[in-house]
Amino acid sequence: MLKVVQDTYRLPDYEIALWQTNLFKALPQDVSNSLLTSCKLLELPKNETLHLQHDTADWFYFILSGWVKVYRETQEGDEAVIELLGTGDFVGEFAFLEGGCYTSDAAAAEKTTLVKMPAFLLKEAATKSHATALALLSGFADKRQRQTQELEGLKLQNAPQRIGCYLLRQCGGKEMGKHRLNLPYGKSLIATQLGMKGETFSRALQKLKKATHVGVTGRKVQVPDICALAEFVCAGCSNEYPCKDVLLDPRQSA
Amino acid sequence: MLKVVQDTYRLPDYEIALWQTNLFKALPQDVSNSLLTSCKLLELPKNETLHLQHDTADWFYFILSGWVKVYRETQEGDEAVIELLGTGDFVGEFAFLEGGCYTSDAAAAEKTTLVKMPAFLLKEAATKSHATALALLSGFADKRQRQTQELEGLKLQNAPQRIGCYLLRQCGGKEMGKHRLNLPYGKSLIATQLGMKGETFSRALQKLKKATHVGVTGRKVQVPDICALAEFVCAGCSNEYPCKDVLLDPRQSA
Numbered sequence: 001m002l003k004v005v006q007d008t009y010r011l012p013d014y015e016i017a018l019w020q021t022n023l024f025k026a027l028p029q030d031v032s033n034s035l036l037t038s039c040k041l042l043e044l045p046k047n048e049t050l051h052l053q054h055d056t057a058d059w060f061y062f063i064l065s066g067w068v069k070v071y072r073e074t075q076e077g078d079e080a081v082i083e084l085l086g087t088g089d090f091v092g093e094f095a096f097l098e099g100g101c102y103t104s105d106a107a108a109a110e111k112t113t114l115v116k117m118p119a120f121l122l123k124e125a126a127t128k129s130h131a132t133a134l135a136l137l138s139g140f141a142d143k144r145q146r147q148t149q150e151l152e153g154l155k156l157q158n159a160p161q162r163i164g165c166y167l168l169r170q171c172g173g174k175e176m177g178k179h180r181l182n183l184p185y186g187k188s189l190i191a192t193q194l195g196m197k198g199e200t201f202s203r204a205l206q207k208l209k210k211a212t213h214v215g216v217t218g219r220k221v222q223v224p225d226i227c228a229l230a231e232f233v234c235a236g237c238s239n240e241y242p243c244k245d246v247l248l249d250p251r252q253s254a
Numbered sequence: 255m256l257k258v259v260q261d262t263y264r265l266p267d268y269e270i271a272l273w274q275t276n277l278f279k280a281l282p283q284d285v286s287n288s289l290l291t292s293c294k295l296l297e298l299p300k301n302e303t304l305h306l307q308h309d310t311a312d313w314f315y316f317i318l319s320g321w322v323k324v325y326r327e328t329q330e331g332d333e334a335v336i337e338l339l340g341t342g343d344f345v346g347e348f349a350f351l352e353g354g355c356y357t358s359d360a361a362a363a364e365k366t367t368l369v370k371m372p373a374f375l376l377k378e379a380a381t382k383s384h385a386t387a388l389a390l391l392s393g394f395a396d397k398r399q400r401q402t403q404e405l406e407g408l409k410l411q412n413a414p415q416r417i418g419c420y421l422l423r424q425c426g427g428k429e430m431g432k433h434r435l436n437l438p439y440g441k442s443l444i445a446t447q448l449g450m451k452g453e454t455f456s457r458a459l460q461k462l463k464k465a466t467h468v469g470v471t472g473r474k475v476q477v478p479d480i481c482a483l484a485e486f487v488c489a490g491c492s493n494e495y496p497c498k499d500v501l502l503d504p505r506q507s508a
Contacts, residue, residue: 053492072406072492080409080492082402097395099498103402126391130384133391137380140394141351147401148336148357152326154408155334155449195409238307238326238334244353 014041014115017064023090026135031125040116044108050091051102057095060119063087066112067185070104071192081193083146084109086184094140096123109189145245154195157236159204160211162194164233167214171226173242179226183219208232268295268369271318277344280389285379294370298362304345305356311349314373317341320366321439324358325446335447337400338363340438348394350377363443399499408449411490413458414465416448418487421468425480427496433480437473462486 015036018024024032042061044050050061053072061068068085082104085091095102096119125132153162171179183190191201208214212229215222223229230241269290272278278286296315298304304315307326315322322339336358339345349356350373379386407416425433437444445455462468466483469476477483484495 072410074410074490074492076489078410078490080406082405094395094398097391098399103399104492126388130387133384133387134380137351137387137391137394140391140398141348144348144394144398144401145352145357147398147405151336151401151405151408152334154405156326156328156332235330236328236332238328238358 014039014062014064017088018062018115021062021088021090022138023093023132023135026129026131027125028129028132031121031129031132034121035117038118038121042114042116044112044114046108046110048108050106050108050114053102053105055102057092057100057102057119059116060093060095060122061091062115062117063089063091064113064115066114067109067189068106068112068114069109069189069192070106072104079192080195081189083143084185084189084193090139092119093122094136094143095119096126097136110185142245149239149243149245152238153236156238157233159194159196159200160208161233161236162196163190163201163204164208164212164214164229165237166190166194167221167223168226168229168233168241169243170221171223171242174226175242176226179223181221181223183216183221186219187216268293268316268318271342272316272369275316275342275344276392277347277386277389280383280385281379282383282386285375285383285386288375289371292372292375296368296370298366298368300362300364302362304360304362304368307356307359309356311346311354311356311373313370314347314349314376315345316369316371317343317345318367318369320368321363321443322360322366322368323363323443323446324360326358333446334449335443337397338439338443338447344393346373347376348390348397349373350380351390364439396499403493403497403499406492407490410492411487413448413450413454414462415487415490416450417444417455417458418462418466418468418483419491420444420448421475421477422480422483422487422495423497424475425477425496428480429496430480433477435475435477437470437475440473441470 027035050068063085065087068091069081070083070085070091071079071081073079091106091114092102126136153165157165170181170183187201188198191198194201196204205216209216212232213224214229234241281289298320304322317339319341322345323335324337324339324345325333325335327333345360345368346356380390407419411419424435441455442452445452448455450458459470463470466486467478468483488495
């Protein structure tokens, strides 16, 4: 069960975070007021389910901290991560455009704090306010670009290149020399996100280490030569490092 | 080079097709008038390039007949098909939301006839007209659902299941018994679309035939038992046959 941590009419910290989003800036004042007076703060322990695929999409969420895994599951229990959303992302904000139901399952991938808001208010806002529709369009465009990039990677890159690409994107656009970084979450979640089984991931990581001398111990990563890693990774990609979307996305700069 | 077949101020046949789209229905009258007076009809032979990734997106297109392959290519010439668009689809209509450049290459996958229209008029329309923004949002939602379904397939289904899924989607929602269909384009394009090399595709097709007794000769396909095919395919998917989007998409009913 979701645990309601706080239920109040003034949530200053969350308001600040919400007002930094393009979506909130574009909302008509009466809608943002309604959302702020009806929102609830939720704290989800790791692995707690937020919603299931095909559930009626009564709520959308804003992530204050942590990670939400949006995924689909076969009857046999195999899991495909569709997207992994972090601080500053919305969850389920497009469901009202997709038949009014969630199109995937969602669960906390780490301990996660979210703001929960009624979806019907967002739907109303999109219908009433041109600025809201434009903000949603811009959000859709960002998501589509990320998905297109992922589709390309799945079709063109081999497994070591996909892991290398993931690490490279965590380098936040740094172009030369060595770089140290901390993985934002565990390796098993990264493997699922990249569409690999555990053993495939381990083998591919070994190949990547051999080819580029990248070091990975727990969540600590050492990239001895960003150029060499980029050369290895981008041979299987239509873009060149640094990718434009990484430079524009503050969440990628570890 | 693109061949301009006709350049006229009245294009009745194309108008009829354009007016059937949600996007055109939502355009302010002055914008639809401007689009219809400035549009050009293009006929592209197979494999002719329409635009390249990173080109300035001066034009968007509407497909009257044929297939357009939207794809990305590595420097080494490997190709990832991002989407395959057919009759009634727009091409490049979202580029103005994605930095004003095309995010992928596009080429005619078969002989294709298109209407070519200035992209700045669409951008203006989205900015001026709430209804246009909502129509674009709805179009984005459809594309996102297709991409999400494809991402899921790439991560969860094995190669024979992916080919089977492709064939099943061509059955247009028919639930029982046997079904004959014609592939809309050649097997090598289907292989690229599914992210497989030619030899992987051939091996996977053999496995699919063995498991489900599907027959494929040239472009002719015989499915002796739709239920058996669905059972084989949908074991690797979160959805059940018939998929909702197939039932809603007239292009899927062969």
